[in-house]
Amino acid sequence: MSTIIERIVRRRLVLEFSHGRADVQTMRAAAQFAAMLDLGLHGLFIEDTSMLALAELQFVREIRLPTYEWQTIDAERMQAELRHTAAEARRMLNEVAAAIGVPNAFEVLRGEPGDMIAATVSADDVVVLAAPPHAGMRLAPGFVRLYEAVDRSPASVLLLPVGFAPRRGFIVALLGSADDPSLMPAAQIAVRSKENLLLLLPRDGEQIVRDAEDHAVALGMERSHIMARRLSALQAEDVLHALGHARDRLIVVTRHAYPAGGIVEASRIAADRGVPVLLVTPG
Secondary structure, three states: OOHHHHHHHHOEEEEEOOOOOOOHHHHHHHHHHHHHHOOEEEEEEEEEHHHHHHHOOOOOEEEEOOOOEEEEOOHHHHHHHHHHHHHHHHHHHHHHHHHHOOOEEEEEEEEOHHHHHHHHOOOOOEEEEEEOOOHHHHOOHHHHHHHHHHHHOOOEEEEEEOOOOOOOOEEEEEOOOOOOOOHHHHHHHHHHHOOOEEEEEEOOOHHHHHHHHHHHHHOOOOHHHEEEEEEOOOOHHHHHHHHOOOOEEEEEEEOOOOHHHOHHHHHHHHHHHOOOEEEEOOO
16 A cells, blocks of 8 residues: 555545535645645545435425425435535545645545544544534534534544634644643644744643743754743633734644533634634544
């Protein structure tokens, strides 16, 4: 097996489309992060069986544009549209990945999206999830089911704000201790992207600051490019307060290590800051 194929199979940034319309802006942002994280880009298009089953029911109606007439759902037409959407998503992903220079693959599965993602991804993968701008959207049943399914998986998670456009700025690492798992990827990304590193640490941890800086230097960071800010606690609101007016590019947090490491809390941080949050799975 070639090196490129191994990278796709073993180290992937998984971008899930479900049966929605492909978003070029999201694809481009995902491909750029795949390059930054040295991952292959893996498109996962899931045909939602609940929607297909609904189309089989004779009493179900849909409103058809532009006539605004209620009509029965044509199951064959729905499947044809899904095939067309998947083919279009595959084409766009190939173009975006080629332009940025990352290896890519595309897979079509059928099932409940959340369950299929949880069953498909591994601990070596990073799953891309949208971070909706409003709390009400984050609590919508569809998002809750998807978040819960990904939360059960062993994969790391990249939360992308809706409409995100990449920008320069600090790579931020939220640290509960000097050997927090988020420090290594944050420092490596900062070195690779030629950005400064901002450490968010407990308020009473003078030794933690020194040890964390030493670890970052050992990973290739210049000490002059490392800054530290203190946190009163490790909730989402504490992270947002500590960041203040800093210009950040990416926030790295260890999954489940503290409240801000939960998907819902981290999604709030991503949406409020307008930057991605990478939730790193320890180990």
